[in-house]
Amino acid sequence: MAAAVDALDAKILRLLLEQPRTSVREYARVLGVARGTVQARLDRLERDGVITAYGPSVSPAALGHPVLAFVHIEVTQGHLDDVGDALAEVPEIIEAFSITGAGDLLTRVVARDNEHLEDVVQRLIQLPGVVRTRTEMALRERVAHRVLPLVEAVGRRAAATAGRDRTATPTERDRTAGARREG
Incomplete structure (x- = not known):
């Protein structure tokens, strides 16, 4: 929660x-x-x-790894944890998530160039439990990782809720608080 x-x-x-x-x-x-x-x-x-x-x-590109790709990995049933542990040993993988949909894992991979990316993908394919991979290369970042807009939206909602609570009668505040606890 x-x-x-x-x-x-x-x-x-x-x-x-x-x-x-x-x-x-x-x-x-x-x-x-x-x-x-x-x-x-x-x-x-x-x-x-x-x-x-x-x-x-820290910028991977500034560290000499300007190529960014998303590698979907399909895993043999029952080997998700093993493959996840093995992915943690690959320094070019900067994030990995288990997912729904096509594939079992989604990784964010950085590389020095396309040849290096191919080497990383070949290393992934050879991991025990990996059935296949599918790679998508990022061309340009359109929205950088951010949470500030979300924080601002949460703050606006909290302020609006607090404002409604202040203008409500004590009975209305009690009903609103009870509804929030139940929901």
Whole structure:
């Protein structure tokens, strides 16, 4: 179950995404709340799994791996975990997901060039439990990995819900809260 994120949480997340190297003290100043409040919120967001990591975003292309491909992997029944473990040993695989639809796994693979990509795919094909692969090369990134628009949408919904709760009568607030708990 997703953790409840309110409007202040969303503002903190936005600052964290936009200004990741800023101090908690500065976030508190910008938001007009106590530093302890911001720290407590960050701790809760981490504990609830909303914030999953801190650190730089590193460009594979800047590391000499400008080719990006998505490799679908079909796996022999009962070998999904084994193949998943083996994929973790391939440094060019930067993400892997078990999926529904055509194939069992979807991997995001980077390579130095097309020949290197072919070598990586050939390595994948040889893994025990891999039946076949299908590769799709990315031509151009159209939307970079992002979560800020989602954070903003969640924050707007939380603020709107809080606004409705403030204008409702006590009886209406009780009914709304009860409906949320039941849903």
